[in-house]
Amino acid sequence: MTGPAKHGVLVYSNNINDLAKFYTELFSLQITRETPELISLVKEGFNIIIHTPPIELPQADFNTVKLFMTVDNLEAAKLKAQKLGGxxxxxxxxxPLFRVCNIADSDGNPIQLREFRQ
Known part of the structure; x- marks a missing residue:
């Protein structure tokens, strides 16, 4: 896989190295990128990004898993999500590669939307 993934899952962790070890050893995922804030894993086109939380989150409000999906237009996708109960x-x-925003589905599950630049 070259460049950032278009679809996958973000997993927030306060110990990204230990969690990456868990996924790589249990599911044979490969590390494709590693920084102090994130470790990107891939297997057969599926991408898991293990990321330190971007902001301080109260434990009660902390969702540790978030889908990310690519859309053609962030604004149109946000409006459609709201029309569908999200x-x-x-x-x-x-x-430099894409813009992102956050929505929730109709059950309240978090989703990051990505709009890649042309």
């Missing part, structure tokens, strides 16, 4: 959250972040 929730769109304020805030957007970007890097």
């Amino acid at each position: 929730q769109a959250f304020a805030g957007e972040w970007s890097n």
Whole structure:
């Protein structure tokens, strides 16, 4: 796999090295990228990104697993999510490759949306 994944799962952890060891040894995932904040694992096109929490989160509000999905348009996807009973959250972040924002599905599960730059 080259470049950032378009679909996968983010797993927040306060000890990314131990969690990466768990996944690599149990499921034979391969490390494709490693920084002090994240470790990216892949197997057969499936991507798990183990990431330190980006902000201090109260334990009661801490969701440790978050899907990430690529969409063509962040704004259109947020509106559609709301029409389908989901929730769109304020805030957007970007890097040179894509923009991201967060939504929740109709059951409240968190999802990161990614819109890749052309």
